[in-house]
Amino acid sequence: MEHRTISRRRLLGASLGGVGGALLGLSGCGAEGGSASVGTDHLSLWYWKGALSEKLLATAGRAVPGVPGLKVKGSQIPDGDIDSKVRTSLAARAYVPDLTVVNSDNLATFFPDENEFLDLRTLGAGTVRDRYLDWKWKSCFTPSGRMIGFPLDAGPTALYYRGDLFARAGLPDEPQEVAKAVSTWEKYLAAGRTLRAKAPGKPYLVSNIGNVFQQILLQSSKQFVDAGNRFIGDQPHVRRAWDLSVELLRQGLSAGITDGTPDFNAAMSGGRVTTMTTAVWAINGLKEAAAETSGAWRLTGMPDGPANYGGSYVTLTRYCRDPEGAFAFLKWLLGPENQLESYREMSLFPTTPAAYADPAMHTPDAFFGGQRPIDVFGPAARSAPVVYFSPYEETANTPFFQELTNVEMLGKNPDRAWRDAVDTATTTLSRLGVS
Numbered sequence: 001m002e003h004r005t006i007s008r009r010r011l012l013g014a015s016l017g018g019v020g021g022a023l024l025g026l027s028g029c030g031a032e033g034g035s036a037s038v039g040t041d042h043l044s045l046w047y048w049k050g051a052l053s054e055k056l057l058a059t060a061g062r063a064v065p066g067v068p069g070l071k072v073k074g075s076q077i078p079d080g081d082i083d084s085k086v087r088t089s090l091a092a093r094a095y096v097p098d099l100t101v102v103n104s105d106n107l108a109t110f111f112p113d114e115n116e117f118l119d120l121r122t123l124g125a126g127t128v129r130d131r132y133l134d135w136k137w138k139s140c141f142t143p144s145g146r147m148i149g150f151p152l153d154a155g156p157t158a159l160y161y162r163g164d165l166f167a168r169a170g171l172p173d174e175p176q177e178v179a180k181a182v183s184t185w186e187k188y189l190a191a192g193r194t195l196r197a198k199a200p201g202k203p204y205l206v207s208n209i210g211n212v213f214q215q216i217l218l219q220s221s222k223q224f225v226d227a228g229n230r231f232i233g234d235q236p237h238v239r240r241a242w243d244l245s246v247e248l249l250r251q252g253l254s255a256g257i258t259d260g261t262p263d264f265n266a267a268m269s270g271g272r273v274t275t276m277t278t279a280v281w282a283i284n285g286l287k288e289a290a291a292e293t294s295g296a297w298r299l300t301g302m303p304d305g306p307a308n309y310g311g312s313y314v315t316l317t318r319y320c321r322d323p324e325g326a327f328a329f330l331k332w333l334l335g336p337e338n339q340l341e342s343y344r345e346m347s348l349f350p351t352t353p354a355a356y357a358d359p360a361m362h363t364p365d366a367f368f369g370g371q372r373p374i375d376v377f378g379p380a381a382r383s384a385p386v387v388y389f390s391p392y393e394e395t396a397n398t399p400f401f402q403e404l405t406n407v408e409m410l411g412k413n414p415d416r417a418w419r420d421a422v423d424t425a426t427t428t429l430s431r432l433g434v435s
Helices: 054-062 082-092 107-116 125-131 134-138 163-168 175-181 185-198 209-218 236-250 262-269 282-289 323-333 336-346 353-357 374-383 393-410 414-431
Strands: 043-047 072-076 099-103 150-162 275-279 297-300 308-316
Touching: 043 082, 043 323, 054 072, 054 323, 054 336, 082 099, 082 107, 099 107, 099 323, 107 308, 134 150, 134 308, 150 163, 150 175, 150 374, 163 185, 175 297, 185 236, 209 236, 209 275, 209 308, 209 393, 236 393, 236 414, 262 282, 275 282, 275 308, 297 374, 308 323, 336 353, 353 374, 393 414
Parallel strands: 043 072, 043 099
Antiparallel strands: 099 308, 150 275, 150 297, 150 308
């Protein structure tokens, strides 16, 4: 899972600059004993807190069920450090984990070094393909066709909205009717104008415009750099997301506050913000930020359709001491039954649709007025588009999020900000070999 709290890492984050450039000196065979687990009775797995079920990891540390003699022990690494730690170990050809968890938007940064990871097709991954969401499975592959990731969790998106405030503004408030009323982003903005004019306290539609920019982009199969290593961030699919986000601001529909801050929590609990466009993992963060609004929130489909925001993968490095055993562990850990267990334990949304039918996923949620979240997130997960993320995605998109912040927080001219974002991205990417 990508985020356990409501945050805007990308909106205000700095570029990692150069991520995606191939690791130096990573050719030839791995050094003998390169695995971090050499000399032990178990395989090593690196993950961050909240990425995997602690109960299932405890079981695997004793013995992986159905695989005699196999043990897998997890080492918890801070989320922000795990990728760089993996790169460092690969570059040193020593202390490399047998398996590692990778965030959804970071898997592509390892594409230039795809040979440092095992192609899971050679271990029989194709035999379990039909268990997993189609788009998630396809996103495990490098452009050359090697499968270096295995599906962990997903982040299907929805529109979170304050049903009580919609009703008091004279708008539809039941999920199916709201979905029709805001079926496009343009209709969503129109609803925002009505809320601002007629709901008590003249509430805002969104906390900040960067969230909407992000979600519109995720509904597109294209992002900022294509599979041919060409910059496409100046094309209409990005410009439309930009223009709609700027229009939100122009119409006075954004509160201009950063998610996850005390101001954000106060706005959500005080009814100053009426909607969120985000993923399933935001549920727990919203419940913590605005506990007193329980019962007032509802969920429905996103304007213009579903997307996926977040989720993770597991990889096997080429230093893995027992590839067949490691893959057997993956099939056990990430099969439908245990994905359901992970959902029960830590709300990790399954990438195995068979789990969606289980009664455990159909529990009414009082925070959403007794609505069942799976009724919205299940269909969204099945229908999310296949999105291509380049190794240079973070480098390319950071100037756009930074310039949107300048527009919203500093009053910068939107057209000037757009030109500056395109120029900065173009210049930075050209140094990295992106045309």
